[in-house]
Structures are given as structure tokens and as C-alpha cells.
Amino acid sequence: MSDLITIKRGVELELDIKSLAYGGMGVAKIDNFVIFVKGAIPGEKIIARIYKKRKGYAEGTVKEVVEKSNYAEKIRCNHYYVCSKVQSLSYDQQIIEKSNQVEDAFHRLGGFSEFSLHGKIEAEQTYNYRNKMEFTFSPHRWVLEDEPEGVDKSFALGLHMTGRYDKILDINNCHLQPEIGNHILSSAREVCLQNPQLRPYDPKTHIGFLRFLMLRFGVNTNDLMVNIVTSYSDINKLSPLIDTLLKKFPEITSMVNNVNTRKADVAFGEYETLLYGEPFIREKLGKLTFEVSANSFFQTNTKQGEALYNEVSKMIGLTGEEIVYDLYCGTGTIGLFIADKAKEVYGFEVIRSALDDAEKNADLNNIENVQFLKANLDTFFKSGQLPNRIPKPDIIIVDPPRAGMHSDMAQYLPKLKAKKIIYVSCNPTTQARDAKILCEKGYELKKSVMVDMFPHTPHIENIVLFSKQGL
Numbered sequence: 001m002s003d004l005i006t007i008k009r010g011v012e013l014e015l016d017i018k019s020l021a022y023g024g025m026g027v028a029k030i031d032n033f034v035i036f037v038k039g040a041i042p043g044e045k046i047i048a049r050i051y052k053k054r055k056g057y058a059e060g061t062v063k064e065v066v067e068k069s070n071y072a073e074k075i076r077c078n079h080y081y082v083c084s085k086v087q088s089l090s091y092d093q094q095i096i097e098k099s100n101q102v103e104d105a106f107h108r109l110g111g112f113s114e115f116s117l118h119g120k121i122e123a124e125q126t127y128n129y130r131n132k133m134e135f136t137f138s139p140h141r142w143v144l145e146d147e148p149e150g151v152d153k154s155f156a157l158g159l160h161m162t163g164r165y166d167k168i169l170d171i172n173n174c175h176l177q178p179e180i181g182n183h184i185l186s187s188a189r190e191v192c193l194q195n196p197q198l199r200p201y202d203p204k205t206h207i208g209f210l211r212f213l214m215l216r217f218g219v220n221t222n223d224l225m226v227n228i229v230t231s232y233s234d235i236n237k238l239s240p241l242i243d244t245l246l247k248k249f250p251e252i253t254s255m256v257n258n259v260n261t262r263k264a265d266v267a268f269g270e271y272e273t274l275l276y277g278e279p280f281i282r283e284k285l286g287k288l289t290f291e292v293s294a295n296s297f298f299q300t301n302t303k304q305g306e307a308l309y310n311e312v313s314k315m316i317g318l319t320g321e322e323i324v325y326d327l328y329c330g331t332g333t334i335g336l337f338i339a340d341k342a343k344e345v346y347g348f349e350v351i352r353s354a355l356d357d358a359e360k361n362a363d364l365n366n367i368e369n370v371q372f373l374k375a376n377l378d379t380f381f382k383s384g385q386l387p388n389r390i391p392k393p394d395i396i397i398v399d400p401p402r403a404g405m406h407s408d409m410a411q412y413l414p415k416l417k418a419k420k421i422i423y424v425s426c427n428p429t430t431q432a433r434d435a436k437i438l439c440e441k442g443y444e445l446k447k448s449v450m451v452d453m454f455p456h457t458p459h460i461e462n463i464v465l466f467s468k469q470g471l
């Protein structure tokens with residue numbers, strides 16, 4: 001490191017931001033020392049204030065932008081600092097940065113020195129694409145710097161301030177959801193402010209009624225669900241909100257009230273009351289129709305979800321003769337999507353309600369060559385729980401959560417001797433780590449394609465195809 005500069009907490013430095021790190025921080029280097037800067041984008045020259053110094057790297061925030069980035073684009077959103085500064089980067093550059101992050105993860109963490117992506121599937125629709133939003137009610141509104149003294153902060157309906165579980169930023173317009181979602185959000189806020197009985201729940205004291213407003217949109221069907229999550233059941237109390245939304249928005253096809261009496265700050269209810277219409281929305285992916293209930297997992301970008309599954313299907317190249325395992329199958333969407341091209345599909349998943357949805361969706365689409373099994377995949381195969389009646393797989397699809405596969409699962413996977421493994425991941429760092437294990441145990445990395453499911457956010461989705469060595 002240069003003798004002239006001491007990097008420590010509290011120091012201010014002029015930095016050129018060269019790239020974007022996985023997670024969305026800007027990256028600068030002094031000599032070879034890496035500095036991650038929150039809220040900085042590639043191409044900017046900034047003054048950063050260092051708030052953390054560790055062996056090998058430091059972290060800072062932007063104090064001042066000295067030179068704007070050539071990749072900067074006008075920010076549509078007033079709340080980008082809660083969500084992500086990635087929004088201010090041109091979409092083309094977002095794709096370049098995300099691709100570099102995937103490649104970097106495979107070079108550094110996976111040890112694949114020659115790795116490069118074979119394809120990048122960009123989103124055609126980069127705004128208003130999310131089919132699910134979850135807004136939090138709170139009696140602790142985050143007050144912005146430019147708001148007057150003494151402003152009322154006792155009600156908010158919006159999103160968590162980054163790193164603050166207790167503060168909610170009032171959101172009036174989220175550009176990631178369909179426009180009607182913003183109208184519903186505004187109406188809900190207005191009704192609550194006019195009706196003193198509609199008080200937000202306080203996660204500190206556990207007093208209060210309203211917890212979340214969740215919206216689900218059937219992008220290919222126009223179905224629309226409003227899920228009001230409360231801390232106890234009281235339909236009378238809710239009626240001004242129910243009546244206003246139903247009257248103002250004839251587009252609503254489903255309204256439910258989930259009740260979460262627990263302290264856990266989640267929109268998942270212990271029980272649900274149907275208030276209007278059906279207890280689910282329908283959504284179409286390719287030729288299939290899915291019923292998605294309030295608590296079901298479903299890809300949050302319908303159009304790109306379709307692109308992801310089409311790419312998986314293309315990469316597998318099924319002939320109709322194959323036994324396919326769909327590991328971490330959630331509600332079974334990938335397995336169901338490719339079932340007409342396979343002999344048999346077996347989905348494995350730990351959450352019972354997801355498996356129930358998977359069964360229901362198989363019935364709904366008259367798909368008979370799929371079976372779903374409850375399995376904790378951390379231990380399932382290794383501890384010999386696979387029933388004998390289930391044939392060995394030719395193809396395995398894995399789509400684990402962000403943390404990747406449990407190391408026992410990654411170590412065991414090659415023992416199933418599938419010809420191909422397709423690994424879908426929303427975290428290239430854990431994917432690269434697991435890929436290394438697969439390649440040490442007899443597989444070759446053949447192809448990798450990134451699908452941008454989450455424009456204007458730092459999130460990444462990546463598919464990797466492996467084949468058994470020597471095939």
C-alpha cells in the first residue's frame with residue numbers, strides 16, 4: 001500500500017470506483033488494497049469516508065460525488081437508497097457488472113481460472129416486473145433529513161430501512177411492482193390514517209393490529225391478490241380497509257387476511273381467512289397454470305422465471321427417456337415445466353405446504369409423471385432415506401436457497417451418478433463453492449448462463465450445467 005495514505009476508520013479518501021461487488025457496493029483499490037463503498041457506482045470519482053477497516057479490505061460510505069459516472073442513468077425512484085443504488089447504473093452496465101461478479105466468484109472461490117459465461121439473458125421489462133410485494137405497517141416511520149421538525153412519525157406503510165429492523169420508510173411509489181400496486185398502497189395508507197382503529201403493529205412492544213400488506217400479481221392472467229396480515233383476527237376492525245380496497249379496485253380477484261400472532265416479523269400467517277374471491281391467484285408459465293396462494297413460494301419475476309425455466313430445459317436437452325430429480329423443488333415449478341419432455345420427475349423439498357402446492361399444481365395441469373417427496377436434503381440421501389422404489393436419476397436439477405447446498409449434500413450428490421447436473425442459483429458465491437466440490441468428485445463444468453431476474457437490484461440468478469467426466 002502507498003506509504004502516503006493510511007487507511008483507517010474515520011479517514012476520508014478520494015477514490016475511483018472501478019466495479020460493483022456482489023451485493024451492490026462499489027469497489028475501489030489503492031495499490032492492491034480493496035475498499036468497498038456503499039452507494040457508489042462504477043465510473044464515479046468520490047470522496048469516501050471509511051467506517052470499517054479489516055485485514056485486506058476496508059468499507060466506506062460516499063461523502064461526496066466529485067465526478068459523475070458515464071454509466072449513470074436518471075433514477076426513477078425516490079427511495080433508491082433503501083432499495084439499491086444499482087438503480088442509478090444504466091441497465092447495460094448492470095448486466096456487465098453482474099456478469100463480472102459471476103465470473104469473479106467462479107475464478108476466486110471456485111478455482112475455475114478459465115471460467116466465462118456462455119450467455120446472459122437480459123430482462124426485456126426492467127421496471128414494474130415484480131409479481132409480489134410485501135409492505136410493512138409500522139408506528140415507527142423513518143424521518144427523512146429534509147422533513148420539518150415535529151413531523152408525525154407514528155405511521156408508515158413501506159419497506160425496511162437497510163439495516164434497521166425497527167424503522168420503516170413510507171413508500172408511495174415502487175417502480176418494481178405493477179402500477180396498480182402503487183394505487184392500492186396509497187389507498188390503504190389513506191384509509192388507515194383516517195381510521196384510528198387501524199393501528200400498525202409494533203414489533204418492539206407487540207401491541208397493534210396491522211402487520212403487512214402483501215400484493216401478488218398474476219402478470220400473465222391479470223389476477224390480483226391483497227393479503228392483509230394482522231396480529232390477531234378482527235374482521236370488523238378491518239372492514240374499512242377491506243371495503244375501500246374492494247370498492248376502488250375491481251381488479252382485485254382475491255383478498256385474504258393472514259393472522260400472525262407470533263413475534264417473528266414475517267408475513268406468513270398461522271391461519272388465513274378468505275375475505276373475497278379465491279384464496280389464490282392463477283399465474284401462467286409457458287403452457288402451465290399455477291395456483292399461487294398467499295404463503296406459496298413463486299418466482300418473483302414471471303417473465304424472467306419463464307426465461308429461466310426455458311433455458312434450464314434447453315440446457316438439459318431431454319429426450320423423453322430420462323429420470324429427473326428436482327432438488328429443492330419448492331412448489332415444483334421447474335419439474336412441472338419440463339415434465340412433458342422427461343420419463344419421470346421426482347421433486348424433493350423440506351416444506352410441507354410447498355409440496356402440497358406442487359401436488360395441486362401437478363393435478364391442475366394433468367401432469368402424471370411427477371412425484372413429490374418431503375426431504376431435508378442436508379441429510380436425506382447420505383442417511384439412506386431415498387425409498388428403493390425410486391429409480392436412480394439421469395438428470396439432477398438443484399435450486400438451493402442462497403446459502404447453497406449443505407456440504408454433506410454437495411459431497412453426496414456425485415454418488416447419485418447422474419449424467420448431468422443443472423445447478424440454478426440466486427447466489428453465485430455459494431454456487432461457485434459447490435461447483436468446486438462437484439468438479440473434484442467427477443463432474444465437468446460445461447456451460448453457464450446468467451438470467452437477470454432482478455433488474456435494478458444487486459440480485460443475480462445463474463445456471464450452471466455439469467456433466468459426468470468422460471461422457
Ligand SMILES: C[S@@+](CC[C@H](N)C(=O)[O-])C[C@H]1O[C@@H](n2cnc3c(N)ncnc32)[C@H](O)[C@@H]1O
Binds near residue numbers: 330375376378399
Ligand atoms: C430457491 S427455492 C427453489 C424454488 C423452486 N426450484 C422454484 O423454482 O420455484 C429453494 C427451496 O429450497 C427449499 N429448502 C431449503 N432448505 C432445504 C433443505 N435442507 N432440504 C430441502 N429443501 C430445502 C426451500 O424451502 C425452497 O423451497
